[in-house]
Amino acid sequence: MSAGSESGHLHISPGRRAWLRFKANRRGYISLWLFSILFISSLLAEVLLNDKPLLVNYQGELYFPFVKSYPETAFGGDFETEADYADPYVRELITAGDNWVIDPPIRYDFNAINFQSELPYPAPPSSQNLLGTDDRGRDVFARLVYGFRLSVLFAFALTAIGIVIGILTGAVQGYFSGRLDLVMQRIIEVWSSMPELYLLIIFASIFQPSIWLLIILLSLFGWMGLSDYVRAEFLRGRNLDYVRAARAMGQSNRAIMRHHLLPNSMTPVITFLPFRISGSIMALTSLDFLGLGVPPTTPSLGELLAQGKENIEAWWLSLGTFLVLVGTLMLLIFIGEALREALDTRKS
Amino acid sequence: MAAKLIQVENLKVTFKTQVGDIEAVRGVSFDIHQSENVAIVGESGSGKSVTALSLLKLHDERRVDYPAGRIIYNNQDLMIASETEMRDLRGKDISMIFQEPMTSLNPLYPVGVQIQETLKLHRNMDSQAARDIAIKLLDRVGIKDPKHKIDSFPHMLSGGQRQRVMIAMALACDPVLLIADEPTTALDVTVQQQILELLRDLQAETGMSVLLITHDLHLVRRFADRVCVMHRGQIVEQASSKELFRNPQNQYTRYLLDSEPETRIAEIKPTDKIVVEAEGIQVYFAIRKGFFKRKVGEVRAVDQIDIVLKQGETLGIVGESGSGKTTLGMALLRMVESSGRIRFHDHEISTYHERQMRPLRRFFQIVFQDPFSSLSPRMTVEQIVAEGLKLHFPDLSKTQRRQRIVKTLAEVGLDSDALWRYPHEFSGGQRQRIAVARTVILEPEVILLDEPTSALDVSVQKQVLSLLSDLQVSHKLSYLFISHDLRVVRAMSHRVIVMRDGKVVEAGSVEQVFDHPQQQYTRQLAQASLYNE
Numbered sequence: 001m002s003a004g005s006e007s008g009h010l011h012i013s014p015g016r017r018a019w020l021r022f023k024a025n026r027r028g029y030i031s032l033w034l035f036s037i038l039f040i041s042s043l044l045a046e047v048l049l050n051d052k053p054l055l056v057n058y059q060g061e062l063y064f065p066f067v068k069s070y071p072e073t074a075f076g077g078d079f080e081t082e083a084d085y086a087d088p089y090v091r092e093l094i095t096a097g098d099n100w101v102i103d104p105p106i107r108y109d110f111n112a113i114n115f116q117s118e119l120p121y122p123a124p125p126s127s128q129n130l131l132g133t134d135d136r137g138r139d140v141f142a143r144l145v146y147g148f149r150l151s152v153l154f155a156f157a158l159t160a161i162g163i164v165i166g167i168l169t170g171a172v173q174g175y176f177s178g179r180l181d182l183v184m185q186r187i188i189e190v191w192s193s194m195p196e197l198y199l200l201i202i203f204a205s206i207f208q209p210s211i212w213l214l215i216i217l218l219s220l221f222g223w224m225g226l227s228d229y230v231r232a233e234f235l236r237g238r239n240l241d242y243v244r245a246a247r248a249m250g251q252s253n254r255a256i257m258r259h260h261l262l263p264n265s266m267t268p269v270i271t272f273l274p275f276r277i278s279g280s281i282m283a284l285t286s287l288d289f290l291g292l293g294v295p296p297t298t299p300s301l302g303e304l305l306a307q308g309k310e311n312i313e314a315w316w317l318s319l320g321t322f323l324v325l326v327g328t329l330m331l332l333i334f335i336g337e338a339l340r341e342a343l344d345t346r347k348s
Numbered sequence: 349m350a351a352k353l354i355q356v357e358n359l360k361v362t363f364k365t366q367v368g369d370i371e372a373v374r375g376v377s378f379d380i381h382q383s384e385n386v387a388i389v390g391e392s393g394s395g396k397s398v399t400a401l402s403l404l405k406l407h408d409e410r411r412v413d414y415p416a417g418r419i420i421y422n423n424q425d426l427m428i429a430s431e432t433e434m435r436d437l438r439g440k441d442i443s444m445i446f447q448e449p450m451t452s453l454n455p456l457y458p459v460g461v462q463i464q465e466t467l468k469l470h471r472n473m474d475s476q477a478a479r480d481i482a483i484k485l486l487d488r489v490g491i492k493d494p495k496h497k498i499d500s501f502p503h504m505l506s507g508g509q510r511q512r513v514m515i516a517m518a519l520a521c522d523p524v525l526l527i528a529d530e531p532t533t534a535l536d537v538t539v540q541q542q543i544l545e546l547l548r549d550l551q552a553e554t555g556m557s558v559l560l561i562t563h564d565l566h567l568v569r570r571f572a573d574r575v576c577v578m579h580r581g582q583i584v585e586q587a588s589s590k591e592l593f594r595n596p597q598n599q600y601t602r603y604l605l606d607s608e609p610e611t612r613i614a615e616i617k618p619t620d621k622i623v624v625e626a627e628g629i630q631v632y633f634a635i636r637k638g639f640f641k642r643k644v645g646e647v648r649a650v651d652q653i654d655i656v657l658k659q660g661e662t663l664g665i666v667g668e669s670g671s672g673k674t675t676l677g678m679a680l681l682r683m684v685e686s687s688g689r690i691r692f693h694d695h696e697i698s699t700y701h702e703r704q705m706r707p708l709r710r711f712f713q714i715v716f717q718d719p720f721s722s723l724s725p726r727m728t729v730e731q732i733v734a735e736g737l738k739l740h741f742p743d744l745s746k747t748q749r750r751q752r753i754v755k756t757l758a759e760v761g762l763d764s765d766a767l768w769r770y771p772h773e774f775s776g777g778q779r780q781r782i783a784v785a786r787t788v789i790l791e792p793e794v795i796l797l798d799e800p801t802s803a804l805d806v807s808v809q810k811q812v813l814s815l816l817s818d819l820q821v822s823h824k825l826s827y828l829f830i831s832h833d834l835r836v837v838r839a840m841s842h843r844v845i846v847m848r849d850g851k852v853v854e855a856g857s858v859e860q861v862f863d864h865p866q867q868q869y870t871r872q873l874a875q876a877s878l879y880n881e
Contacts, residue, residue, distance in 0.1 A: 240721050241718060241722035242723055244683065244716070245786070246735070247683065247709075248681060248683060248709060248712065248713060249709055249739060249740075249786075250708070250709025250710060250739060255739075259724075263726035
């Protein structure tokens with residue numbers, strides 16, 4: 001590798017060069033686009049899939065049911081409870097005369113039950129429910145979209161927490177080594193021998209299961225695998241010449257760890273990133289599948305899979321969930337691969 | 349003249365890579381006669397090792413292509429020989445020794461087993477007979493007490509002993525040709541000499557031929573009958589050793605012969621101002637054993653050494669590996685814990701904490717041996733050079749900083765193009781320049797040069813050394829010059845200390861130490877490296 005050649009990309013900043021390398025990986029680039037579109041539209045799920053109209057004009061006044069709750073009496077109904085906009089009676093009231101309604105493209109959210117279904121639940125795909133309903137009459141498509149969003153957000157949060165804790169502990173252990181490293185390593189060994197699944201089952205029976213509880217519990221154990229690798233990288237790196245050169249320059253320990261060791265120790269982090277994210281999605285899905293995860297009203301892919309198992313003849317339940325899971329995991333892995341290549345500065 | 353043993357005709361080797369084919373060897377022809385010592389000399393990347401490996405077809409088949417050429421051995425063209433035929437040849441007719449004795453031996457087996465392996469394979473011997481021969485071989489390559497050493501593992505032997513074991517392995521089947529690829533590069537000078545003598549003795553004894561691959565022309569002068577000088581995949585000159593050194597024809601050969609470091613010490617005048625003064629420096633490493641890590645002994649890496657370094661002066665520190673010279677340098681810069689007094693101007697830095705040292709750090713800088721590991725691979729050259737500047741001159745604006753970086757890069761002979769590039773895009777010499785730029789930009793007073801040119805080719809070595817001399821003059825720098833290469837130290841230093849086992853063997857001015865050595869050890873060292881012409 002001699003210099004003097006390739007003088008084309010001289011004034012391109014390092015970040016821009018990494019982006020160019022990322023784009024060079026077609027599969028990863030297309031995956032990133034697809035994933036971004038899917039993820040961003042799932043963030044707008046409240047607007048796109050909702051059982052409440054976006055806007056109601058009732059007797060010259062404007063109502064925003066999807067952000068605010070109105071009692072049925074507001075539209076001339078009988079009950080003090082919130083209006084059920086899928087109810088034909090309410091619908092008639094808000095569309096009568098000059099009144100008009102703007103509905104979301106799909107008129108179900110993850111908990112809305114289709115009471116108008118002509119078939120028993122779980123109902124197969126129809127014009128009302130594009131992907132059918134589950135065994136409680138909820139729209140499968142809406143549940144999939146909300147479930148996808150929840151899974152991805154959950155995975156991002158879990159991965160981020162795991163990486164931050166893992167890097168911190170690994171870096172401290174590897175850089176300072178010696179006795180501190182020894183003590184922390186023993187603590188990690190004890191900690192990692194705790195039976196994670198039993199703890200989850202116990203906690204699920206003590207506390208009301210919620211997504212936050214799951215994040216906290218899984219984070220408690222998720223950082224250890226990574227911390228070992230980061231520790232090894234720091235241990236290897238701390239005696240390299242460029243680290244000694246930085247010490248000779250008078251850099252503080254923190255700056256050396258941040259600017260010299262960390263960027264060069266990111267290989268395990270970056271390599272495991274796609275697998276950690278997909279692993280987190282799978283963790284949530286399997287806990288939900290076993291019934292140890294989020295409460296049943298929460299849209300969850302695992303719960304849908306469990307329903308698919310209970311109602312094996314309702315193919316739309318398992319097939320839809322399966323495709324969403326496989327698609328998500330594949331896109332994430334492709335993106336992760338491209339990211340790994342992009343961050344390798346040794347590739348031109 | 350003896351019969352031709354092996355003929356190489358118009359050999360071409362290309363490597364297939366993702367960016368396209370690289371022509372490593374471009375039409376090389378040479379012969380090796382029986383009982384002849386041939387040397388191929390060239391700088392890194394000249395294709396010398398590729399040529400040698402081609403004789404045994406040891407390249408990765410999937411990555412390499414031989415577009416043309418014939419290698420005739422025993423009326424057989426090795427180029428078209430099958431893998432089975434080659435396997436029969438390797439180790440039996442033609443054997444090879446490699447550069448790194450540390451990695452060429454399998455650490456999990458005793459050395460005897462590794463020697464016996466070849467014997468069993470090519471000669472169908474049983475274990476006992478193979479063992480007897482292995483002991484004889486070890487004896488022949490000069491390993492003392494071979495009956496016990498045969499059962500030792502590679503890590504129990506020194507570098508020189510391991511290289512001897514490698515030679516024993518290579519000799520196991522009485523080869524007619526021994527290919528030695530940089531056999532002495534990783535070894536200390538005195539050991540280098542012993543290994544070469546051994547090879548020559550064995551050659552005279554057995555009548556085999558030796559093909560020696562090396563980057564060191566001077567090594568070859570005493571050893572080879574004939575020398576081929578390679579440059580960019582071609583043999584630019586081929587002549588008998590005597591002829592080549594007396595009357596080099598090719599320009600490149602002359603350039604190589606000429607790239608001896610030039611002595612410019614005379615024009616660099618140190619002042620009388622003392623920059624660093626150290627007394628009784630000691631660095632002991634404790635040896636701990638057992639469950640409770642009890643201290644059972646200590647290694648005296650540096651033992652009671654006094655040093656005075658004046659402004660603008662170069663102090664050479666010479667010694668073989670393990671002599672403690674790097675540890676001494678690091679101790680003087682407070683990079684390893686030591687006892688004893690160290691003064692830098694008015695600062696009694698031996699009593700300073702790490703935090704007190706930090707602002708002073710910019711006055712002491714280090715240039716490391718390996719320019720490939722001393723630059724962080726994830727930082728651009730600008731980031732690397734700017735780092736210390738941001739730390740010690742935080743008042744500079746962004747443009748001022750950029751200006752200074754560009755100026756310093758120009759000073760070490762690099763374009764401003766380099767700013768946005770990563771270290772891996774540069775050659776070894778250029779990387780060492782970047783490392784020098786990183787230190788000089790801080791306006792230091794003392795630079796520790798830890799074998800700064802040992803990893804570089806001879807011609808590049810010369811350039812880097814003259815750069816260092818230029819900088820010394822223009823910035824009034826004091827150098828602590830650590831090296832095992834006495835030629836370089838002689839060219840660069842005003843005064844020298846010779847170290848062995850953590851102690852100073854001899855100290856004084858360059859002329860005094862090298863021309864009139866008082867100690868046996870210094871004489872040995874000087875003999876081995878300075879006067880091998």
